[in-house]
Amino acid sequence: xxxxxxxxxxxxxxxxxxxxxxxxxxxxxxxxxxxxxxxxxxxxxxxxxxxxxxxxxxxxxxxxxxxxxxxxxxxxxxxxxxxxxxxxxxxxxxxxxxxxxxxxxxxxxxxxxxxxxxxxxxxxxxxxxxxxxxxxxxxxxxxxxxxxxxx
Amino acid sequence: xxxxxxxxxxxxxxxxxxxxxxxxxxxxxxxxxxxxxxxxxxxxxxxxxxxxxxxxxxxxxxxxxxxxxxxxxxxxxxxxxxxxxxxxxxxxxxxxxxxxxxxxxxxxxxxxxxxxxxxxxxxxxxxxxxxxxxxxxxxxxxxxxxxxxxxxxxxxxxxxxxxxxxxxxxxxxxxxxxxxxxxxxxxxxxxxxxxxxxxxxxxxxxxxxxxxxxxxx
Numbered sequence: 001x002x003x004x005x006x007x008x009x010x011x012x013x014x015x016x017x018x019x020x021x022x023x024x025x026x027x028x029x030x031x032x033x034x035x036x037x038x039x040x041x042x043x044x045x046x047x048x049x050x051x052x053x054x055x056x057x058x059x060x061x062x063x064x065x066x067x068x069x070x071x072x073x074x075x076x077x078x079x080x081x082x083x084x085x086x087x088x089x090x091x092x093x094x095x096x097x098x099x100x101x102x103x104x105x106x107x108x109x110x111x112x113x114x115x116x117x118x119x120x121x122x123x124x125x126x127x128x129x130x131x132x133x134x135x136x137x138x139x140x141x142x143x144x145x146x147x148x149x150x151x
Numbered sequence: 152x153x154x155x156x157x158x159x160x161x162x163x164x165x166x167x168x169x170x171x172x173x174x175x176x177x178x179x180x181x182x183x184x185x186x187x188x189x190x191x192x193x194x195x196x197x198x199x200x201x202x203x204x205x206x207x208x209x210x211x212x213x214x215x216x217x218x219x220x221x222x223x224x225x226x227x228x229x230x231x232x233x234x235x236x237x238x239x240x241x242x243x244x245x246x247x248x249x250x251x252x253x254x255x256x257x258x259x260x261x262x263x264x265x266x267x268x269x270x271x272x273x274x275x276x277x278x279x280x281x282x283x284x285x286x287x288x289x290x291x292x293x294x295x296x297x298x299x300x301x302x303x304x305x306x307x308x309x310x311x312x313x314x315x316x317x318x319x320x321x322x323x324x325x326x327x328x329x330x331x332x333x334x335x336x337x338x339x340x341x342x343x344x345x346x347x348x349x350x351x352x353x354x355x356x357x358x359x360x361x362x363x364x365x366x367x368x
Binding site: 024025026027028043044045046047066067068069070093095125 | 185192194195196197198199203204205207208210211212213214215
């Protein structure tokens with residue numbers, strides 16, 4: 001399985017490439033009033049409004065830095081059954097695609113209640129990184145608010 | 152971690168320096184070494200210029216242009232009065248006309264005989280039965296032989312004239328009219344209208360089958 005590697009607050013994370021639609025550089029976002037801080041805004045992605053999640057802020061509490069290595073990863077998201085939406089994940093150091101061995105996957109030692117979207121931990125080339133499950137990124141409340149009229 | 156400032160070790164102990172780095176035993180060249188690799192990424196640890204962000208905002212707002220994925224290059228030729236096209240991938244060569252050598256009890260109006268192409272004997276066929284068109288008395292100089300290679304076999308056939316290559320999109324090929332069931336059309340994938348000329352696009356597999364049947368008969 002292939003994973004796209006990125007960083008949030010100097011820790012490595014990975015997303016399965018199966019979910020990825022496109023990776024684009026940062027764009028100007030239109031902020032959403034009263035949305036949580038980790039939803040910095042939305043933008044026009046090929047004629048469609050797509051909300052963006054600041055993964056760094058969500059996971060580690062520090063805002064994503066606007067560097068040349070920062071990217072918005074557009075992933076498929078299903079807010080409800082038979083509904084396919086796209087969300088953008090803003091991450092740092094989006095540089096590598098890794099293909100870890102099947103036996104490299106380990107269950108994380110600790111799963112915080114607030115981070116149901118963090119999955120297995122992988123050892124790969126002296127680096128440890130954790131998988132992010134995109135389906136569980138948004139909590140029920142946020143899901144309803146972002147895709148309200150579509151559910 | 153790549154946040155640290157890069158040590159330009161490749162200039163001192165690496166291949167651009169005195170090559171004393173012990174890691175070179177394993178990597179042979181600095182370009183395979185992770186230290187070198189990670190250093191390159193410092194380039195990306197810079198603030199993004201705003202113009203860059205503005206530009207990309209515009210780019211991703213556009214719908215993506217659909218690429219011409221369904222391209223097909225046809226070699227277009229004429230047999231009698233009718234124009235045909237075949238995928239240029241299966242075409243090996245176009246050569247001068249050679250008179251086929253008659254094979255007793257084998258040659259017929261589809262399989263004409265053996266032909267010597269650059270010292271190699273190949274099977275030669277005739278498509279004119281397909282078109283049901285009488286051979287018109289035209290300039291013989293335009294007549295050529297095409298060598299096709301499909302399904303591991305090679306076939307040679309005579310054409311009256313070669314027009315050249317046409318690059319098209321597969322969607323331009325129209326289905327043949329249902330009321331027409333001439334043998335020529337049964338070998339074709341459809342009709343292409345190119346510059347006012349109707350070209351029957353031959354299916355190479357069906358054409359090979361047609362030739363093989365000619366061999367048996």
